[in-house]
């Protein structure tokens with residue numbers, strides 16, 4: 001009836017005895033009220049010492065598996081039904097989880113000779129030494145501060161550094177009390193979506209757009225309007241004649257078409273948002289990744305009272321630390337800080353302090369000065385190779401970012417192109433339905449993570465695979 005279960009690595013013997021007895025009880029092998037033998041006989045049966053049995057029974061007693069009945073001594077107490085009912089169903093999912101899972105893409109398969117898909121790490125371009133130095137430098141202080149509750153917005157010195165960077169480099173109008181550190185843009189969107197959206201409300205996105213943003217907004221049950229983009233980004237004259245709570249945009253480098261929103265459209269968007277009472281969520285994901293001249297200033301600088309600026313360091317600094325920020329009107333910050341007490345309660349102190357140092361010390365700027373020419377060169381090589389091998393494709397030079405957008409010529413379909421490319425060892429990202437429709441067939445080619453030889457080899461393979469439109 002009772003046997004010792006196999007040991008888990010590192011498990012103490014009395015814990016193993018307790019687990020074995022608990023397992024027998026919960027599986028219904030020992031009925032409620034069964035009298036336990038004395039310590040010595042039980043120890044002998046299990047081949048352990050009496051003290052081990054005493055320790056195990058003390059633990060089970062505290063958990064409620066043992067009781068005392070009259071003079072019969074210690075008896076087993078079965079805390080619930082002996083075994084789960086055979087048809088016990090898993091708890092039902094929430095409407096939120098169901099919506100999220102419905103939009104979830106399948107797991108990407110690997111094994112390509114050249115992988116142009118977007119969303120790849122570029123480890124050789126991360127400032128590992130500067131980041132490691134900042135972590136080491138701040139470790140002692142973070143250790144001391146770990147004993148106290150932290151500010152849900154993040155350490156003030158880091159928010160100062162973020163505000164200074166935004167004002168100097170991005171043309172923003174931000175003070176440190178308008179900044180909240182986040183675990184990246186996806187986390188920021190999730191927090192904003194939960195605060196401002198629900199079924200019966202509306203959000204506006206660009207079409208096509210960043211699938212992660214659209215999914216986060218739609219997961220709340222809100223209706224999502226898709227407004228088409230052209231070569232100049234969001235077509236502001238197509239904004240809906242209806243109230244919306246938020247409008248998510250990528251004016252600096254439209255995702256995924258890479259267009260830059262010109263000034264007249266920026267002002268038209270702000271006017272529309274003011275009239276409709278909508279908050280503008282400006283995703284500045286390609287902020288420091290422009291390929292020519294200076295990056296356009298953020299829209300936030302034109303309407304700080306209406307805009308939440310979303311920034312991420314996932315692409316250029318340290319993706320796995322999940323470091324990002326948002327800069328928002330103070331009233332929005334107050335609500336986000338208050339509601340954060342029910343989610344992650346704030347960023348981790350060490351990473352946040354290190355981020356502040358990397359920004360304030362100039363290491364971030366120096367890192368960009370080194371990495372941007374490498375990225376720019378890879379961009380040029382990719383475009384030149386595409387012009388050589390696929391002249392019928394009109395790949396668009398990207399103003400910024402880590403990928404090139406290729407609208408496919410008439411008669412071409414993204415899924416067929418991706419399939420043919422895969423059969424020649426090349427992976428591409430097709431534009432998916434989740435991006436909001438309203439666009440012709442197109443594929444994306446990420447380039448910054450690939451060495452020059454791989455870029456050329458990949459495009460040559462594509463040329464062979466796609467001389468003519470695939471059936």
Ligand SMILES: Cc1ncc(COP(=O)(O)O)c(C=O)c1O
Pocket residue numbers: 119183184185186187210212250255283285311312313314323324
């Ligand atoms: C347009 C855009 N916004 C936001 C993100 C997400 O950034 P994070 O990693 O900070 O969640 C990405 C990531 O690929 C992106 O492409």
